[in-house]
Amino acid sequence: xxxxxxxxxxxxxxxxxxxxxxxxxxxxxxxxxxxxxxxxxxxxxxxxxxxxxxxxxxxxxxxxxxxxxxxxxxxxxxxxxxxxxxxxxxxxxxxxxxxxxxxxxxxxxxxxxxxxxxxxxxxxxxxxxxxxxxxxxxxxxxxxxxxxxxxxxxxxxxxxxxxxxxxxxxxxxxxxxxxxxxxxxxxxxxxxxxxxxxxxxxxxxxxxxxxxxxxxxxxxxxxxxxxxxxxxxxxxxxxxxxxxxxxxxxxxxxxxxxxxxxxxxxxxxxxxxxxxxxxxxxxxxxxxxxxxxxxxxxxxxxxxxxxxxxxxxxxxxxxxxxxxxxxxxxxxxxxxxxxxxxxxxxxxxxxxxxxxxxxxxxxxxxxxxxxxxxxxxxxxxxxxxxxxxxxxxxxxxxxxxxxxxxxxxxxxxxxxxxxxxxxxxxxxxxx
Amino acid sequence: xxxxxxxxxxxxxxxxxxxxxxxxxxxxxxxxxxxxxxxxxxxxxxxxxxxxxxxxxxxxxxxxxxxxxxxxxxxxxxxxxxxxxxxxxxxxxxxxxxxxxxxxxxxxxxxxxxxxxxxxxxxxxxxxxxxxxxx
Numbered sequence: 403x404x405x406x407x408x409x410x411x412x413x414x415x416x417x418x419x420x421x422x423x424x425x426x427x428x429x430x431x432x433x434x435x436x437x438x439x440x441x442x443x444x445x446x447x448x449x450x451x452x453x454x455x456x457x458x459x460x461x462x463x464x465x466x467x468x469x470x471x472x473x474x475x476x477x478x479x480x481x482x483x484x485x486x487x488x489x490x491x492x493x494x495x496x497x498x499x500x501x502x503x504x505x506x507x508x509x510x511x512x513x514x515x516x517x518x519x520x521x522x523x524x525x526x527x528x529x530x531x532x533x534x535x536x537x538x539x540x541x542x543x544x545x546x547x548x549x550x551x552x553x554x555x556x557x558x559x560x561x562x563x564x565x566x567x568x569x570x571x572x573x574x575x576x577x578x579x580x581x582x583x584x585x586x587x588x589x590x591x592x593x594x595x596x597x598x599x600x601x602x603x604x605x606x607x608x609x610x611x612x613x614x615x616x617x618x619x620x621x622x623x624x625x626x627x628x629x630x631x632x633x634x635x636x637x638x639x640x641x642x643x644x645x646x647x648x649x650x651x652x653x654x655x656x657x658x659x660x661x662x663x664x665x666x667x668x669x670x671x672x673x674x675x676x677x678x679x680x681x682x683x684x685x686x687x688x689x690x691x692x693x694x695x696x697x698x699x700x701x702x703x704x705x706x707x708x709x710x711x712x713x714x715x716x717x718x719x720x721x722x723x724x725x726x727x728x729x730x731x732x733x734x735x736x737x738x739x740x741x742x743x744x745x746x747x748x749x750x751x752x753x754x755x756x757x758x759x760x761x762x763x764x765x766x767x768x769x770x771x772x773x774x775x776x777x778x779x780x781x782x783x784x785x786x787x788x789x790x791x792x793x794x795x796x797x798x799x800x801x802x803x804x805x806x807x808x809x810x811x812x813x814x815x816x817x818x819x820x821x822x823x824x825x826x827x828x829x830x831x832x833x
Numbered sequence: 834x835x836x837x838x839x840x841x842x843x844x845x846x847x848x849x850x851x852x853x854x855x856x857x858x859x860x861x862x863x864x865x866x867x868x869x870x871x872x873x874x875x876x877x878x879x880x881x882x883x884x885x886x887x888x889x890x891x892x893x894x895x896x897x898x899x900x901x902x903x904x905x906x907x908x909x910x911x912x913x914x915x916x917x918x919x920x921x922x923x924x925x926x927x928x929x930x931x932x933x934x935x936x937x938x939x940x941x942x943x944x945x946x947x948x949x950x951x952x953x954x955x956x957x958x959x960x961x962x963x964x965x966x967x968x
Contacts, residue, residue: 448944451883458885532886684915684943693884693942695920740886744921744938751917798917 438662438670446653448677453650454643457689460529464734465542465727466630468581469637475829477577478635481628483832486567487551489558490515495550495632498522501830504823505639506767510704510774516555520710521774524767526823527760529637531694532741536756536772538696539716541742542732543633545725548625552601560599560606561625562588568624582627586620593617622724626731638829641690641762644821646673665818672815675808680786681800682812685758691819696755700790700797704773709794712772714752717745753795765817779816783809865962868896870953872962874936881968883944886921889936890929893953900932907952908936912945941968 441449450456468474481487482495498512499505505525512518520536528534534546550556551564568574569585578585588594594617598609610618645664652660665673676682687693696713703709720742725731727739736743746752756772770776776785787809789799804812823830863872871894878887893901906925911918920942927935941947949964 451944684945687942687944688884693920695942740938741921744886744923744940746918746920746922749918796916798915 438667438674440658441653445674445677448683449650449673450654451687452646452677452683452689452691453654454641454647454689455651457530460637463529463542463544463633463637464738465732466544466633467733468627468630468634469544471581471634473577474581474631474634475638476635477574477581478631478633479829479832480574481632482635484567486571487557487559487564487628488515489560489563493557495547496832498550498556499525501823501826504763504767508768510769512556514550514556515558518553518555520772521769523759524763525636526639526641527690527692527762529633529639530690531692531757533694533696533757537710537712537716538757539720540723540725541720541727541739543636544626544629545723547629547632547636548725551628552599554602560597560601560603560610561621562595562598562606562610564628565621565624566594566596568628578624578627578631581631585624588621594621622731626725629725635829638825640824641760642821642824642826644762644819646815646818647821649818666814668811669814669818671808672811672813673818675804675812676815680802680804680808680812682786686761691761691764692758694757696752696757697798698751698754698756698792698795699786699799700792701754701756701771701773701785702775702793704775707773709754710756710772711754711794712752713755713757714795717747717752720745721747750796751798754792755795761816762819763821765813765820779813780809783812863962863964864896865953865960867960869958869960870894870901870962871896871898872951872953872964874949874964881941881966883941883968886938886940889923889939891925891934891936891951892932893934894932901953901955902930902932903928903955904934905954906934906936907954908939908949909952910947910949912943913948914946915943944968 463469482499485492485494485497487494493514497514498507499522500507507513507522510521512520512522523536529543532538532541534540534543540546540549548561552558552560565585566588568578569588575585593613595609595613597603597606598613598621599606600610601607613621649661649664652658652664685693685695685697698712720726723729727734727742728736732739764770765779768778770779770782776782783804786799787802787804789797789801791797861873864870865872873892874889875892876887876889878885881887891906893904895901908923908925909918910923919940921938921940923936923939925934926937929935945968947966947968949966951962951964953960953962
């Protein structure tokens with residue numbers, strides 16, 4: 403009889419187990435299929451502000467007269483992928499800004515001729531930013547494009563070399579002259595050495611110093627125009643519509659049922675946290691999910707490095723930059739340089755502050771932060787959830803106290819921002 | 834009785850709307866700390882956008898309604914709840930007459946409650962006015 407008792411108990415145990423599993427399945431089904439709570443009018447306003455179709459038309463760049471020229475963009479595209487614009491003939495802009503990786507490189511810090519000090523940011527949508535680089539040390543896409551070309555760790559060459567690539571290549575020369583007019587004659591080596599530029603290479607630097615101001619200016623003009631061509635190309639790199647955008651569009655149409663089929667409940671919950679409790683939209687706002695401003699969020703430096711001073715270190719440098727909007731190579735009248743004219747120069751918040759990156763395609767552009775010091779989105783979210791004291795300056799973020807489930811939901815939402823680039827067939831590959 | 838009730842509720846609704854409207858209108862004018870100046874502003878871009886540099890016209894008059902001409906203005910601001918300032922350094926670039934000043938270079942980079950601190954100097958008198966706004 404003992405054995406019968408045992409088998410009875412076993413049967414009851416199995417029934418309880420079965421009921422328990424059934425309950426879990428039911429709960430999961432219920433949580434997956436129940437309608438998410440409707441959005442409030444205020445939340446809908448925020449959702450619309452993040453929608454890609456809310457992006458205003460790109461304003462003209464008064465500092466670059468060829469910014470919106472298709473011919474300039476096509477020539478810029480060729481230069482972007484051309485490795486002749488480097489000291490060793492092996493590096494182009496696309497070496498680090500790789501189209502297939504949304505114009506990033508997947509590395510902590512960029513590797514070109516050497517290793518750079520910071521992580522490669524995406525170029526997509528940066529035409530909307532008043533500031534370029536993590537610390538915003540350039541105020542236009544064209545001025546930014548010039549710096550890596552002379553950085554010994556990046557393209558590693560010099561402006562004289564690059565001006566000569568344009569003037570000596572028949573196709574480049576013709577296109578260039580169509581856009582800007584005659585290119586100077588650089589054939590007299592006594593006036594224009596093979597290599598020259600205000601760079602760290604002592605020989606090239608000396609050659610540059612030996613040149614007359616007039617010769618330097620002629621080279622600077624061609625160098626600047628290379629930057630303006632690259633900017634005309636980069637200006638067309640815009641994000642495409644993501645699942646999130648389709649969701650918002652359906653909500654605004656009043657079609658909640660379609661909306662519900664586009665995003666899962668977890669993704670919707672993540673979105674609700676993103677615009678609410680997690681306070682992400684304080685900085686990641688607008689259709690590009692960035693305010694393009696500078697914030698200290700208490701990031702640790704890379705191992706063995708001192709904390710990065712960020713924005714505070716470059717403000718003076720930006721004001722003195724000959725390639726800024728107010729400088730001699732800009733096409734803008736001084737009153738059109740509004741961002742530079744009214745730039746904040748002294749603020750404690752600028753210490754250790756870096757520019758907010760876009761979150762569109764963020765799940766495709768690991769690692770993260772200005773040094774690539776965080777490997778994945780889960781850890782980034784943990785970082786903001788903890789919001790520890792900053793090593794230098796003041797951490798603007800505050801601890802959020804979110805649960806691990808909530809953090810996972812935000813991460814799931816961020817993946818709904820994945821999308822191919824707009825018009826990627828045309829602009830996302832070598833010309 | 835039913836009609837009277839509905840009339841009463843309509844009157845209450847109208848009263849509410851009038852009060853709400855007058856409250857809104859009242860919020861658009863700010864007194865300086867000792868009540869010497871009355872300040873109001875209008876943005877050249879409405880509604881005030883985030884992440885877009887734009888211009889304001891500030892109107893300053895005395896408590897008696899006299900326009901204040903040729904005052905020196907110092908403009909600061911920030912989000913008190915976030916403990917940070919404005920992202921730009923706005924400047925009064927032109928006196929437009931009748932107590933109106935052109936303010937250039939204003940930009941807000943977050944939605945939420947902002948505070949503009951306006952230091953108004955005229956002769957030996959310097960007064961501070963606070964403008965509160967929600968973006």
